[in-house]
Amino acid sequence: MSISFAEHCGRWTVEDLRRPAEDDLYRYEIDDGVLIVSPPPASPDQAALLHLAFVLQAPARTAGYQVLPMVEVVTHRRDDWLKVPDLVAVTLDAFEAEPEAYDAADVALVVEISGSRQSRNRDFGEKLEAYAEADIPHYWVAELVPVPRLTVFELVDGAYREVVASPEPVGLTRPFAVEIDPARLRRVRAR
Template sequence: MGGTMTAEPTTRPTAKKSAPEWPVPPREGWTVDDLDTLPDLPPHTELIDGSLVFVSPQRRFHNIMIRLLTNGLVSTVPGTHRVYNEMTVVIDRSNGPEPDVLVVRKEAVQGLRQTSFPVADVLLAVEVVSPDSESRDRDTKPHKYAAAGIQHFWLVEMEGEDDHAVVRVYERDPVTKAYTCTGVHRDRLKLSVPFALDIDLTAIDEM
């Protein structure tokens, strides 16, 4: 009787599941230029203090309010300005936030491939608060917008048992370079600054 027998393995070794490959930041942090060059970034990725911020799935309220305010602004702003949604605002090398709605000078529009606007060309930034972005929308981003010179800021939230919309309107004080609240609007957003505007906030029930 010759030879030896080698037992065959009864199961094949299973390959380890590969972990998601997240971009590894450079030591000095990401820059706004990286937002256009990093591959496979999720849509609407923001840059705050050199760190990438990924956006979670949004509530229906978020989507409706963006549409409602955008439609109202588009029908109101003068020909010297344009209205956009969720485009990057370049504040500095390490900060490229993405307001939900923004109004920019017409001269800042360069073409259909454009992905960002310089902060100096932004007249109004609007943030619709989401559960995952409360701190950024209420604190981090308003401070950065004001310090960078954006004259007008609106903060939109869902409030009360009936989930109605509330819009807090802010103007930048040229002395303190900080925002001052000039009004809280729940049923209608009726303003004369930065331009005449009248939006029925209760219309979200029909959208």
């Protein structure tokens, strides 16, 4: 990933992020040509991400998907759009092709971990709209505060429809069968 803040003028494109990197500590995304810089996830967010990846991996593989953390997702329709979701489920064919970035057409599910008010605003606002625009069929937001909660969206006629929002265990069938207990997102402990 390459960024030269001092030399860059105008809208950002995916190609702008492909030159030698100045730093890899932050997450860089592009939305409508605007560069969005985010700090690395906090420890609770990382623990929740690892827990969800573990829970999703086997059912996803059985259904023909691979679960991956923090990979670049682009859309072939635009050069000014790039997201780095916390977790994605991509088709096995796309995974085996080992792309530099995954096309949104190969992504069945995006999961964002929401551990702060600011993150929540982006996850239920700009990201909700951006993933819908990219035609990603399933979008989940795993909130950590104030109470662990899972909100599940499904794409219907180009917009997300809320399927469930619950702090209780949720059984899902799409894009694959899995049960998620939001309370476990904050109760990750060494044994």
